[in-house]
Amino acid sequence: MTKIGIYGSEGRMGQAIRDAIGAAGADYAGGVDAGGDPMALAREADVLVDFSVPSALVGNLGAAVAAGKPIVVGTTGLSADDLQNVDDAAQHVAVLQTGNTSLGVTLLSALVKQAAARLGPDWDIEIVEMHHRHKVDAPSGTSLLLGAAAAEGRGVDLATHSDRGRDGLTGARKEGQIGFAALRGGSVAGDHMVILAGNGERIELGHRAESRAIFAQGAVRAALWLAGKPAGRYRMADVLGL
Ligand SMILES: NC(=O)C1=CN([C@@H]2O[C@H](COP(=O)(O)OP(=O)(O)OC[C@H]3O[C@@H](n4cnc5c(N)ncnc54)[C@H](OP(=O)(O)O)[C@@H]3O)[C@@H](O)[C@H]2O)C=CC1
Ligand SMILES: O=C(O)C1=N[C@H](C(=O)O)C[C@H](O)C1
Numbered sequence: 001m002t003k004i005g006i007y008g009s010e011g012r013m014g015q016a017i018r019d020a021i022g023a024a025g026a027d028y029a030g031g032v033d034a035g036g037d038p039m040a041l042a043r044e045a046d047v048l049v050d051f052s053v054p055s056a057l058v059g060n061l062g063a064a065v066a067a068g069k070p071i072v073v074g075t076t077g078l079s080a081d082d083l084q085n086v087d088d089a090a091q092h093v094a095v096l097q098t099g100n101t102s103l104g105v106t107l108l109s110a111l112v113k114q115a116a117a118r119l120g121p122d123w124d125i126e127i128v129e130m131h132h133r134h135k136v137d138a139p140s141g142t143s144l145l146l147g148a149a150a151a152e153g154r155g156v157d158l159a160t161h162s163d164r165g166r167d168g169l170t171g172a173r174k175e176g177q178i179g180f181a182a183l184r185g186g187s188v189a190g191d192h193m194v195i196l197a198g199n200g201e202r203i204e205l206g207h208r209a210e211s212r213a214i215f216a217q218g219a220v221r222a223a224l225w226l227a228g229k230p231a232g233r234y235r236m237a238d239v240l241g242l
Contacts, residue, residue: 004027007038048070073096074097095233161178
């Protein structure tokens with residue numbers, strides 16, 4: 001049986017992933033949290049999943065590479081340097097990095113890309129999310145993933161076409177920008193809405209996670225799929241055949 005190791009094992013996602021490992025009939029290789037040894041876990045596991053904090057990423061990727069083990073990176077709030085480190089690690093081992101491991105969001109991102117490609121630039125794109133009160137990063141990894149899908153559909157670079165955190169006398173909406181808004185409160189597992197606003201009509205493409213179980217099941221499915229794959233950067237769409 002495939003042994004899955006978890007970085008961030010005592011966190012909300014870590015606990016949900018442990019449940020999902022059991023339900024999938026896989027083995028739990030152990031976990032690491034703050035102050036733990038990422039290398040010892042990498043040696044023990046067949047495949048690793050990281051749902052921890054951005055500051056742990058370099059060490060976790062380094063351990064995966066040194067031990068030659070595939071890794072699923074689900075941690076969000078990653079910087080451009082972090083993403084470069086993910087690319088570098090993927091030269092040596094199989095790596096799947098995503099802001100959302102659910103089936104629904106993976107399909108939603110394909111729909112958003114298609115809608116953005118088909119509608120003209122006079123359709124404004126806004127992404128609204130709501131998460132529980134404990135979430136520490138904004139926009140969510142999912143919002144950024146959906147924004148990247150919209151930007152790809154439009155053939156533009158998200159980094160130069162984003163409007164994040166409007167406040168005060170902002171002026172009129174900048175043409176062609178993809179807007180982001182983040183709400184925080186209560187126990188919401190994760191709601192996302194992509195609004196395409198035209199003149200006189202609106203399209204709303206959304207997803208609501210009813211619990212963390214969908215992310216955990218997706219993470220385990222991705223880990224089992226990734227085990228034994230050659231070095232490279234993989235996507236949830238590859239896992240799910242979408
Ligand atoms: N891609 C996806 O589908 C999803 C991604 N996420 C993302 O997963 C991440 C975790 O979310 P969540 O479980 O809610 O957060 P939590 O804060 O509940 O858990 C984070 C865990 O990481 C641990 N941790 C801290 N430092 C390290 C370290 N150096 N090495 C290993 N572990 C460490 C923490 O341990 P300690 O408490 O000891 O500090 C804690 O157990 C977030 O970035 C979140 O956005 C969440 C849901 C779905
Ligand atoms: O922190 C969370 O809880 C979640 N994080 C991911 C994100 O940033 O998009 C995925 C999901 O929405 C829950």
